Amino acid sequence: MLTISAELRAKILAHARADHPDEACGVIAGPAGGNRPERFIPMLNAERSPTFYRFDSLEQLRVWREMDDRGEEPVVIYHSHTATEAYPSRTDISYASEPGAHYVLVSTREPDLEEFRSFRILDGEVTEEDVTVAPE
Amino acid sequence: MAIEVRIPTILRSYTGGQKSVECSGATLEELFADLDGRYEGLRERLVDDSGVRRFVNVYLNDEDVRFLGGLSASVRDGDTVTVLPAVAGGAR
Numbered sequence: 001m002l003t004i005s006a007e008l009r010a011k012i013l014a015h016a017r018a019d020h021p022d023e024a025c026g027v028i029a030g031p032a033g034g035n036r037p038e039r040f041i042p043m044l045n046a047e048r049s050p051t052f053y054r055f056d057s058l059e060q061l062r063v064w065r066e067m068d069d070r071g072e073e074p075v076v077i078y079h080s081h082t083a084t085e086a087y088p089s090r091t092d093i094s095y096a097s098e099p100g101a102h103y104v105l106v107s108t109r110e111p112d113l114e115e116f117r118s119f120r121i122l123d124g125e126v127t128e129e130d131v132t133v134a135p136e
Numbered sequence: 137m138a139i140e141v142r143i144p145t146i147l148r149s150y151t152g153g154q155k156s157v158e159c160s161g162a163t164l165e166e167l168f169a170d171l172d173g174r175y176e177g178l179r180e181r182l183v184d185d186s187g188v189r190r191f192v193n194v195y196l197n198d199e200d201v202r203f204l205g206g207l208s209a210s211v212r213d214g215d216t217v218t219v220l221p222a223v224a225g226g227a228r
Contacts, residue, residue, distance in 0.1 A: 023226055023227070025223070027223075043223075047224075047226070049226065049228075050227075051226050051227045051228035052224070052225070052226035052227075052228050053224060053225060053226050054222055054223070054224035055222065055223040055224070057193045057195075057200045057202075057222070058198075058200060060193065060220060060222070060223060061193070061195050061198070061200075061218065061220065064220055077223060079225060079226070081226070081227040082227070083227065084227045088225070089225065089226065089227055089228070091224075091225045091226055091227075091228060092225035092226070095191055095221075095222065095223070095224045095225045096225070097144070097146045097221030097222075097223070098145065098146070098223075099145065099146055100145070
């Protein structure tokens with residue numbers, strides 16, 4: 001289960017809307033082992049594509065080092081699909097490399113519809129999980 | 137000669153859970169050969185026929201080795217090599 005604040009959930013959705021029609025992507029860091037997303041880190045999509053995303057390699061190094069220095073880990077890794085459902089694609093599954101992360105997918109295919117779902121991806125297997133939006 | 141190699145979470149099963157190991161070599165190629173000698177099978181996760189795998193980021197200190205000649209990049213005593221699987225995906 002992913003527990004996330006309304007504020008952080010809204011930030012992810014806003015980022016996805018702002019970058020539409022390109023895919024948006026980012027991380028929410030939290031204390032290592034705590035399973036609590038706390039620090040919102042939107043990332044550049046180096047691919048700038050409506051169908052693919054990739055973190056810029058040097059930005060990823062900087063962010064990963066910073067998390068390490070702060071005793072954090074990537075609790076949420078999010079990205080958006082701009083014309084398809086908010087479900088991990090074959091590519092999403094094959095590149096998922098943070099076994100402890102909650103993979104959040106949003107879809108911006110419909111302007112008036114919010115699609116926000118969370119998944120665990122381990123050893124090539126996808127499991128959808130409930131999202132609990134915590135009060136402030 | 138001591139070069140620190142920082143290992144991402146997903147590959148720590150190869151190093152007995154260690155997040156940082158020490159290796160030697162004059163180039164990244166040699167370093168990875170040394171790494172594989174100590175932690176069998178790890179090199180194959182990092183390298184394929186065309187060099188460093190496309191969705192694996194390897195950094196020498198603060199630089200991406202893609203811009204330093206990939207596997208032929210020179211490494212020196214005291215350098216840190218960091219491996220991070222690329223975070224990527226998409227609808228396609």
